[in-house]
Amino acid sequence: LAKTTQPVSMDSYEGQEVNITCSHNNIATNDYITWYQQFPSQGPRFIIQGYKTKVTNEVASLFIPADRKSSTLSLPRVSLSDTAVYYCLARGNNNDMRFGAGTRLTVKP
């Protein structure tokens, strides 16, 4: 299971784009990169998942370079309600799903 490293915290302002980078130097060939969002006293919620290049959905984009040793979650035009903890996981095709320390994002008015 690849260890992931993220910034402990980030601040942003409403309307800005936020990019959170995750390092996973020892990622395995079978590992996917998955991001979750968690609000206080709630369970984590899936945001996006990818294997390589770029993935986009209605809430975020995920950029994974060719060497796959890092990935960047991009949140366009954040709002106050995006204030949360964001977790990056590098997970293989099994059920071993462990969370790293996460990044605490604070969006200010």
Add this chain to the structure above:
Amino acid sequence: DTEVTQTPKHLVMGMTNKKSLKCEQHMGHRAMYWYKQKAKKPPELMFVYSYEKLSINESVPSRFSPECPNSSLLNLHLHALQPEDSALYLCASSQGWTGMNTEAFFGQGTRLTVV
């Protein structure tokens, strides 16, 4: 239905009590998980069931006893807990098919306080 339902939402128990946490999903998922989360910390994996069999036990103390009666239900039996076991207990499920890497759905958690 993409919900994972956990009951109760809150639980206060004494150190000599026996209680159970319950988790239910009806998405046909075959992998179910228990996590423990302390304040301002990430969720910590405790147990994973795959096709109703315990596949991961993260050296959790025996005062926590998981049970998977069927593919939709997951229980966590609690006995002789300590105050430091007070935390948010999260249940999750995912499709669990070998070779498939799919998103996991989490319940809202049970806030446990041991007094």
